[in-house]
Amino acid sequence: MNPGRPNIIIAIDGPAAAGKGTLSRRLAAHYGLHHLDTGLTYRATAKALLDRGLPLDDEALAADVARGLDLSGLDRSVLAVHDVGEAASKVAVMPKVRRALVEAQRAFAADPPGAVLDGRDIGTVVCPDALIKFYVTASPQGRARRRCEEVIRGGGTADIADIIADLQKRDARDAAREDSPLRPADDAHLLDTTEMGIEAAFEAARVLVDAALEH
Template sequence: MTHVFTIAIDGPAGAGKGTLARRLADHYRLNLLDTGLTYRAVAHALLRLGLPLDNVSAAETAARQVDLAKLDRSVLSAHAVGEAASKVAVFPSVRRVLVEKQREFAKAPPGAVLDGRDIGTVVCPDADIKLYVTASAEVRAERRLAEIESIGGTADFNEILADILRRDERDMGRADSPLKPAADAHLLDTSEMAIEAAFLAARAIIDDVLAKRNKA
C-alpha cells in the first residue's frame, strides 16, 4: 500500500462493525477511528455540563473541542452516552464539524479504517473499500444482551430490542446523512456469522480489490 488507503465500514448499532474494524485495522496496519465515539464525546460533554441535548450551539461548541487522540472508549461506551449521542448526531452543524475532523484523520498515512453510519456516503465517498455490515435487529439485541451479561450486568432482551429499533429509526430517518449503504458498498450480513467468519469474508473482499488494482 504505497498511497493512503481507506476502508469505510458502515452499519447499524450492534452489527459487529466495530470489532470488524479493529481486526481489519490490525491486519492491514492502518489507523483506526470509531466515528461513533466522536458523537459520544459531544453527548458526554453536554451530559457532564448538565446542558440539554437539544442545545445546538453547545453541541457544536463541544464538537469543535473533540480531540480524536483522546477519545476514551471506557467512558464513552456507557449506554446513556450512546442514547444521547444519537440525539446530538441529528444536528447538521455538529455533523459538519465532526465530519471534517474525520476526513482529516482518514488522510493521514498509511491510511485508515473508519467505522460509523455515513463513512462511505459522506465522510469518505472515495474510500478504496466500502463495507456495509448489518444483522437482524433480534440478533443485534442478543449480542448486546450477551455483552452486558459477560461483564456481570443484567438487562431485558425486549428493552434492548426496542432500543435498537428506536436507534435504527433515528439513524435511518434523519434528514442529514441518514444511515444507508453506499451504492458501491459490499454488503456483509453477519446475522449468522461469528466474528472470525465476518473477518475472513471482509478480508476476501479487500484482498480481491487489492489484487485487481495491482494488476491494473
Template sequence: MPLMTSLLIAIDGPAASGKGTLARRLADYYHLPHLDTGLTYRAVAWDLLRNGQSLDDEASAIEAGRHVDLSNLDKHALSAHGVGEAASRVAVIPELRRILVDKQRDFARQPGGAVLDGRDIGTVVAPEADVKLYITASPEVRAQRRLRDIEGRGGSADVSEILADIRRRDERDMGRADSPLKPAADAHLLDTSDMSIEAAFRAARAIVDGMLAKRNGA
C-alpha cells in the same frame, strides 16, 4: 498480506451489527489507524450528560463537538449503553455533524490510509474510500449481541428493551434528513446474522484483498 501503498476502508452499518469489531480486526491486520466515528458523537453526548445539560440543547452540543479530541476518546467510558442512545439523539443536529465530519475526514486523509466505521462513512465522510463495507444483521441478533456485551462487562439488561432501543435507533439513524444511515451505492453488503466474527473477518478480508490484487495488477 498483499502489497499496498495506501488503503482507506469505510465500514458502515447499524448498531451492534459487528462493524466495530470487524473494523478493529481489519485495522490490525492491515496495520492501519482506526477510528470508530460513533465515539465522536458519544463524546458529545457524554459531555452533556455529565454536565447536566439537555440533549436537546443544540448550542451546548455544538460547542462540545468543537472540543472533541480524536486522540483522546475513552472507549470504556463512552461504550455505556445509555451513552449510545444519547449519542443517537445528538447526532441529528446538522451543525454538530458538520463539525465532527470535518474531524473524521482529517483522520481519513492521513498518509497511508485508515479504517473508519460508523453510519455515513462510505456516503459522506469518505466516499473516495478504496473499499466500502456495509455490515448488517437482524435486529434480534443485534439485541442478543448487545445483551452479551452488557453482561460481559458485569451489567444486566432486558433483551426486549434492548431490541426496542435498537429499532428506535435504526429508525432515527435511517430517517434523519442529514446523512441518513444507508449503504453506499458501491458498498459490499455483508449480513453477519449467521456469521461468527472470524467468518465475517475472513469475508471482509477477501473483499479487501481482492481490491488490492486488482489494483496491484495481480
C-alpha cells in the same frame, strides 16, 4: 502493499450491534491502519459539554466543542455510559455538529497510512471515495442476542425483547433522519453476520480488501 498508494481508507457502515466495530478493529490491526468508531465522536462531544457544565441545546457551542476534540484518544469504556449516550442523542441531530465532526473524521482518515472508519454514513458521506466500503448487517434477533451477551459479560442483566425493541426503534430513527440517513453506499459490499462469527466475517472482508489493494 504499494508504497506509492495514497492513504488506504476502509469504510464500514451498518446498524448497531451488527458487528461492524469488532470487524473494523480487526481490519485496522491486520493492515496497520488507524481506527475510528465515529459514533464515539458524538459521545465525546456530549461528554465534553457535560463535563464543562455547558448546555446540550446550544448548537453553535456544541459545534465549537466538536471542532476541538482529539479523535485519536477516545476511550470507549468512558464514553459508553448511559448518560453520555442520552446526551449524545441530543447533539447528534444538530447539523452544525454533524458537519464539524464529518470534517474531523475526514482529517483523521487523511492521516497516513489511512484508517478504518465505522459508523452510519462513512461510505455515503464521510469517505465516499474510500478504497472499499462494507455494509455490515444482521437480523434484529441476531443483533439483540449479541448485545444481550455483551451486557451479561459486563456483569449486567438484559431482556432480549427489550433490546430488540430498542434496536428497531434506533434503526427507524437512523434510517429516517434527513441528515446522513443510515443506508448502504451504492458500491458497498454487504456482509450479513446473522449466522457469521467474527473470524468468518473478517476473512470475507480481508479477501475483498486484498483484491481492492491489488488494483
